[in-house]
Amino acid sequence: MNADTPRNIRVNDFVVKFANVNGSGSSSANRLFARSILRMGVPVASRNIFPSNIQGLPTWYEVRVSEAGHIGRRGGVDLMVAMNPQTWDKDVAEIDEGGYLFYDSTKPMPASKFREDITVLGLPLTAICNARYSDPRQRQLFKNIIYVGALAELLGIEMAEVEKLIAEQFKGKDKLIPPNIEALALGRDAVRAEFGKGIDLRIHRADAVGDRIFIEGNDAAGLGCVYGGATVAAWYPITPSTSLAESFGKHSKRHRTDPVSGKARYAIVQAEDELASIGMVIGAAWNGARAFTATAGPGISLMQEFIGLAYFAEIPAVIFDVQRGGPSTGMPTRTQQSDLTICAYASHGDTKHVLLLPADPHECFEFAATSFDLADRLQTPIFVMLDLDMGMNEWLCEPLVWEEGRRYDRGKVVTAEELESGREFGRYLDIDGDGITQRTYPGTHPSRGAFFTRGTSKTRYARYSEEGADYVENMQRLLRKFETARSIVPAPVRQNADEPSPIGVIYYGSTTPAMHEAMAMIADEGHPLDMLRLRAFPFHESVSDFIAEHDFVFVVEQNRDGQLRTLLINELNVDPARLVPVLHYDGTPITARFITRAIGEHLAALKVTPLRKQAS
Amino acid sequence: MTYLVKPKLHHPNLPKNRLGFTRRDYEGPVSTLCAGCGHDSISAAIVQACFELDLPPHKVAKMSGIGCSSKTPTYFLGQSHGFNSVHGRMPSVATGASLANRDLIYLGVSGDGDSASIGLGQFAHCLRRGVKMVYIVENNGVYGLTKGQFSATADAGSTSKRGVGNKDQPIDLVSMALLLGATFVARGFSGDKKQLVPLIKAAISHRGVAFIDCISPCVAFNNHAGSTKSFDYVREHNDAVNAIDWIEGRDEIVTDYEPGSVEDVTQHDGTVLKLRKIEADYDPTDRLAAMSYIQTHQARGEVVTGLLYIDDAPGDLNDRMNTVDTPLNRLGEEDLCPGPNALAAINASLR
Numbered sequence: 001m002n003a004d005t006p007r008n009i010r011v012n013d014f015v016v017k018f019a020n021v022n023g024s025g026s027s028s029a030n031r032l033f034a035r036s037i038l039r040m041g042v043p044v045a046s047r048n049i050f051p052s053n054i055q056g057l058p059t060w061y062e063v064r065v066s067e068a069g070h071i072g073r074r075g076g077v078d079l080m081v082a083m084n085p086q087t088w089d090k091d092v093a094e095i096d097e098g099g100y101l102f103y104d105s106t107k108p109m110p111a112s113k114f115r116e117d118i119t120v121l122g123l124p125l126t127a128i129c130n131a132r133y134s135d136p137r138q139r140q141l142f143k144n145i146i147y148v149g150a151l152a153e154l155l156g157i158e159m160a161e162v163e164k165l166i167a168e169q170f171k172g173k174d175k176l177i178p179p180n181i182e183a184l185a186l187g188r189d190a191v192r193a194e195f196g197k198g199i200d201l202r203i204h205r206a207d208a209v210g211d212r213i214f215i216e217g218n219d220a221a222g223l224g225c226v227y228g229g230a231t232v233a234a235w236y237p238i239t240p241s242t243s244l245a246e247s248f249g250k251h252s253k254r255h256r257t258d259p260v261s262g263k264a265r266y267a268i269v270q271a272e273d274e275l276a277s278i279g280m281v282i283g284a285a286w287n288g289a290r291a292f293t294a295t296a297g298p299g300i301s302l303m304q305e306f307i308g309l310a311y312f313a314e315i316p317a318v319i320f321d322v323q324r325g326g327p328s329t330g331m332p333t334r335t336q337q338s339d340l341t342i343c344a345y346a347s348h349g350d351t352k353h354v355l356l357l358p359a360d361p362h363e364c365f366e367f368a369a370t371s372f373d374l375a376d377r378l379q380t381p382i383f384v385m386l387d388l389d390m391g392m393n394e395w396l397c398e399p400l401v402w403e404e405g406r407r408y409d410r411g412k413v414v415t416a417e418e419l420e421s422g423r424e425f426g427r428y429l430d431i432d433g434d435g436i437t438q439r440t441y442p443g444t445h446p447s448r449g450a451f452f453t454r455g456t457s458k459t460r461y462a463r464y465s466e467e468g469a470d471y472v473e474n475m476q477r478l479l480r481k482f483e484t485a486r487s488i489v490p491a492p493v494r495q496n497a498d499e500p501s502p503i504g505v506i507y508y509g510s511t512t513p514a515m516h517e518a519m520a521m522i523a524d525e526g527h528p529l530d531m532l533r534l535r536a537f538p539f540h541e542s543v544s545d546f547i548a549e550h551d552f553v554f555v556v557e558q559n560r561d562g563q564l565r566t567l568l569i570n571e572l573n574v575d576p577a578r579l580v581p582v583l584h585y586d587g588t589p590i591t592a593r594f595i596t597r598a599i600g601e602h603l604a605a606l607k608v609t610p611l612r613k614q615a616s
Numbered sequence: 617m618t619y620l621v622k623p624k625l626h627h628p629n630l631p632k633n634r635l636g637f638t639r640r641d642y643e644g645p646v647s648t649l650c651a652g653c654g655h656d657s658i659s660a661a662i663v664q665a666c667f668e669l670d671l672p673p674h675k676v677a678k679m680s681g682i683g684c685s686s687k688t689p690t691y692f693l694g695q696s697h698g699f700n701s702v703h704g705r706m707p708s709v710a711t712g713a714s715l716a717n718r719d720l721i722y723l724g725v726s727g728d729g730d731s732a733s734i735g736l737g738q739f740a741h742c743l744r745r746g747v748k749m750v751y752i753v754e755n756n757g758v759y760g761l762t763k764g765q766f767s768a769t770a771d772a773g774s775t776s777k778r779g780v781g782n783k784d785q786p787i788d789l790v791s792m793a794l795l796l797g798a799t800f801v802a803r804g805f806s807g808d809k810k811q812l813v814p815l816i817k818a819a820i821s822h823r824g825v826a827f828i829d830c831i832s833p834c835v836a837f838n839n840h841a842g843s844t845k846s847f848d849y850v851r852e853h854n855d856a857v858n859a860i861d862w863i864e865g866r867d868e869i870v871t872d873y874e875p876g877s878v879e880d881v882t883q884h885d886g887t888v889l890k891l892r893k894i895e896a897d898y899d900p901t902d903r904l905a906a907m908s909y910i911q912t913h914q915a916r917g918e919v920v921t922g923l924l925y926i927d928d929a930p931g932d933l934n935d936r937m938n939t940v941d942t943p944l945n946r947l948g949e950e951d952l953c954p955g956p957n958a959l960a961a962i963n964a965s966l967r
Contacts, residue, residue, distance in 0.1 A: 038967070209967075211963075211967070212967075213963050213966035213967055214966055214967065215966050223962065226952075226953075226954065227953055227954065227959070229947075229948075229949065229952040229953060231715075231716070231944040231945070231947060231952065232712060232715045232716055232944060234708075234711075234712060251954075255954040255958060256951075256952065256954075258940055261940065261941075262938070263938050263939060263940040263941070264937060264938050264939050264940065265939075265940050265944070265947055265951055265952060266939075266944070267715040267934070267937045267939050267944060268937075269711065269715070269745075269933075271708065271741070272737055272738070272740075272741040273737065275705060275708070275738075276705070276707075276708040276711075276737075276738055276741065277708075278708075279701070279702075279705045279707075279708025279709045279711075279712065279738070280708045280709070280711050280712035280715070281712060282701075282709055282712060283679075283699070283701075283708065283709035283710060283711060283712025283713040283714075283716070284712035284713060284715055284716040284944075284945075285712070285716075286699060286709070286712075286713060286716075287677070287712070287713040287716035287717050287720075287945055288716055288717065288945030288946075289712075289715070289716030289717070289944045289945040291712060291716070305702050305705075306702060306705065309701060309702050399963040400959055400962065400963055401959070402953070402955065402956045402959045403956065404955070404956050406949075406953075407949060408948075408949055440697075441717075441945060442674075442677045442696075442697035442713075442717070442720060443674055443675055443677070443697070443717065443719070443720050444674070445674060446672055446673070446674050446695070447674070447695055450674060450694070450695050450696055450697050450698075451697065451698075452689075452690060452697075452698040452699075452700065453697070453698065453699045453700065453701075454699075454700040455700065455701070455702060456700070464690070
């Protein structure tokens with residue numbers, strides 16, 4: 001280490017990035033590292049940046065440490081753990097000035113491969129492994145654990161916490177515990193021998209995690225489907241949505257297996273394609289089961305025709321779209337928010353659909369469960385828009401909540417008793433004026449309440465009709481129903497600046513944590529902004545008010561074309577000049593620094609004087 | 617579009633079934649298909665089969681795709697829920713419906729365009745999954761609603777109404793169904809109701825996926841000389857291997873048969889199919905032999921009909937998924953929601 005570097009100790013606020021080779025077993029070691037910091041009471045956020053590949057290509061794992069609770073990406077790297085020679089140059093270049101480079105020094109590197117303005121920490125990891133282990137697989141796997149031990153020592157993570165996690169991880173396979181703990185110690189001892197002390201990035205025990213949990217959005221959404229009463233899942237494997245369907249299977253098996261008969265209170269079909277997946281969902285929901293599919297952009301493209309049928313014939317369906325980089329195959333393992341418009345207006349003809357926009361795994365769970373109530377209430381497809389960043393990464397979030405006694409809203413379903421009592425039934429007859437009509441499940445009553453479901457136009461009594469008046473009345477009623485949806489979908493969350501601000505920001509989904517950190521940075525520069533986080537489409541009426549109250553509003557999102565901005569302009573009739581796009585779409589999750597820079601540049605160009613200067 | 621209302625009055629002495637329903641109770645509104653369409657004969661056969669089986673009409677769900685054939689569920693079982701879905705996708709909708717409620721009878725009606733062209737994939741996967749349903753393809757070799765284009769089941773060399781020859785090889789749905797593991801495979805002819813009604817009844821009683829390929833000539837576009845799906849051609853080349861005398865355990869119809877000419881097939885639920893053999897050596901429980909027979913005879917231009925294959929212990933998708941006996945659509949919060957305590961434990965495991 002360079003002894004001349006001025007000490008600039010940073011406690012519980014920095015970024016560590018691991019550069020690994022896909023398939024080398026690094027991900028569980030990296031996860032161990034992140035969780036051990038959490039166990040020190042310090043919030044972290046972890047992000048896998050991985051290729052569409054099983055073995056051999058580069059993969060990264062970024063850990064944001066922030067006692068202040070900023071769990072979005074910040075941008076920049078303070079400590080690079082460079083374990084992949086393929087990406088060495090890029091990785092070294094990414095380190096912030098004054099940062100650290102940790103690497104395997106078994107094979108000497110030429111001096112030109114390093115930088116002057118960073119601290120280089122080399123440990124001969126391969127040599128240590130080869131000396132201790134003879135089995136090639138062990139050499140590889142324990143190398144990962146050894147670097148975790150070394151990093152824990154360098155950063156001041158208590159080794160007891162790491163050991164405890166290892167013991168929890170291998171519970172039931174207890175003989176694996178001692179060798180892993182030994183590997184940890186090998187790393188720790190090597191650091192002590194080589195450097196004698198830790199570095200200036202420090203983990204200090206804190207109490208900033210509270211009762212928050214560390215979970216992937218897909219896992220939380222799959223569990224939300226179990227709690228929300230889904231019984232039929234039909235899906236086709238596609239990154240990044242696959243783990244959502246698998247989560248539903250895992251939790252269902254655990255919680256929905258009949259204890260007496262051993263039989264399943266759920267059914268999961270891995271369909272032949274996305275067309276069949278959504279067809280099965282629609283068939284099941286038509287027949288009174290709660291059903292969902294999970295997919296990504298290409299799947300949504302394939303489902304278009306069926307989505308139009310569900311909209312027009314008014315059949316509940318829940319569709320999780322875990323968005324990735326598009327168009328076409330796009331960037332299958334990278335993140336984007338680029339399916340908003342295709343989902344909002346899916347299928348040919350005039351359609352509009354309800355979208356839910358969760359911002360973290362906590363909301364993934366909640367919105368997943370709620371989506372089934374909304375689908376049954378509104379008798380229409382409900383899209384739950386996740387993305388790869390929140391779906392496939394473990395995020396720190398508030399614990400999942402389910403209130404005792406919470407009931408399902410099955411919507412306007414007419415029972416056999418009601419039919420028997422002579423109640424009038426018209427499948428598309430709007431009795432309540434909210435655009436939502438009544439339905440019966442097939443098989444309800446021997447002689448009343450049967451109807452024919454079709455994708456053609458029809459009368460209020462579900463009879464085929466090509467009469468213009470019948471068609472227009474039906475289409476108008478569907479608009480009325482969409483208005484009803486506006487008032488029952490999750491409302492936006494507003495957060496005002498400490499002092500009145502003429503500028504607003506609208507954002508949603510996985511942009512949220514980076515946005516919060518960015519707003520703190522921008523406020524520090526004297527530009528407090530009012531913030532509105534959208535949680536659903538159609539837009540709540542308060543969204544128009546928010547835009548009207550501000551001179552202009554930044555719309556921050558992760559796609560090229562400003563899709564949310566387009567929806568706002570189209571649906572709320574807003575002057576486009578008042579909505580300023582801030583767009584990040586290179587496939588990596590948006591960072592606080594990016595947002596801060598983009599908004600700062602715009603304000604500078606407009607010569608907006610910081611408020612504090614005005615005051616002084 | 618015209619709406620023809622059927623008179624509600626009917627003959628007071630119409631026979632009633634065990635549920636007190638007459639045949640009329642299994643009918644629907646008047647068909648809007650062409651006069652003489654084979655599909656209407658199949659609808660009539662479905663009505664008769666359901667009547668004779670004493671089915672409560674509301675316990676049947678009618679599923680279809682798009683096309684002339686897929687319109688027909690409107691015209692039978694007016695007291696049943698029906699679902700006219702999207703082109704070629706009836707099988708997936710039926711699959712989902714069957715998972716949601718295993719207690720209903722699913723009657724899927726499709727056509728050769730719907731199942732052999734746009735929906736070939738869903739046709740295949742539905743059969744290989746063993747969705748418990750009756751899957752009828754009303755097969756006429758042409759697209760009727762779009763006025764007479766060849767479909768994928770049209771035989772190579774057969775000619776269109778305008779005299780154009782079909783150059784592509786046909787897809788034989790029966791052979792495909794056998795390959796794909798369907799547990800009940802039959803072929804009927806809309807012009808032979810005596811053969812068709814028992815086939816439909818047997819299919820409804822089957823506890824797995826039952827596929828019936830029903831040749832159903834299109835009177836408007838495919839009933840001319842040169843067509844291999846015309847009434848005349850099928851009548852002349854019909855090679856029936858057997859005929860079913862459908863018999864339930866409770867009221868056996870006693871008929872005298874030549875010794876060795878009848879085979880009993882006992883199904884899983886105890887019902888017995890009495891199969892009258894027409895082709896002495898044909899064994900409908902031998903899948904490989906059935907495939908060989910069908911291929912051999914079709915190569916000679918014959919249309920092999922009858923109960924071509926049956927597995928007497930089939931099983932279905934719900935069995936394979938080991939779903940509970942109660943239909944999934946009847947489960948409530950108590951059965952489905954693990955509750956707050958389980959969630960607290962899950963939260964604790966994520967820290």
